[in-house]
Amino acid sequence: MKRLMLLLSAALAASVAVPASATDNTRAEERLRGCLSAGSINHPHTELLAAIVAVRALCGVEIKRVRTERVTRARKGLVGRQAERAERQAIRNLNDEIAVAIANFTGLRG
Numbered sequence: 001m002k003r004l005m006l007l008l009s010a011a012l013a014a015s016v017a018v019p020a021s022a023t024d025n026t027r028a029e030e031r032l033r034g035c036l037s038a039g040s041i042n043h044p045h046t047e048l049l050a051a052i053v054a055v056r057a058l059c060g061v062e063i064k065r066v067r068t069e070r071v072t073r074a075r076k077g078l079v080g081r082q083a084e085r086a087e088r089q090a091i092r093n094l095n096d097e098i099a100v101a102i103a104n105f106t107g108l109r110g
Contacts, residue, residue: 028065035059036098040105048099048108055102067094 039055056063067090074090075083103109 025069028062028069032059032062032066032098033101035062036101037105040102043106045106046108048103048106048110051106051108052099052102056098063094063098067091070094 036055036059039058040051043051043054045051045054070090070093071087074086078086
């Protein structure tokens, strides 16, 4: 229970630490980073894949918000297959960034 409270307080602190003048996109990215950091620090896993699955589950709302924003930017001005390719690439890039961040925060290697 104490670990959960620490995790929640760290995530809350990360979400409020962003200045009010920051854009919505910057806030979403910062909240995601704060959640990934807090979740990674308090992970009970010894394997990277397990830590990634657990932290992604914890940060699902933040991941979805950032993914939506990135996909919107990636698809802007594109249609058809180009838009679909851009969307897949944006999601792939975000997933890679999340995995690298969790690896860095936990110190685990795959």
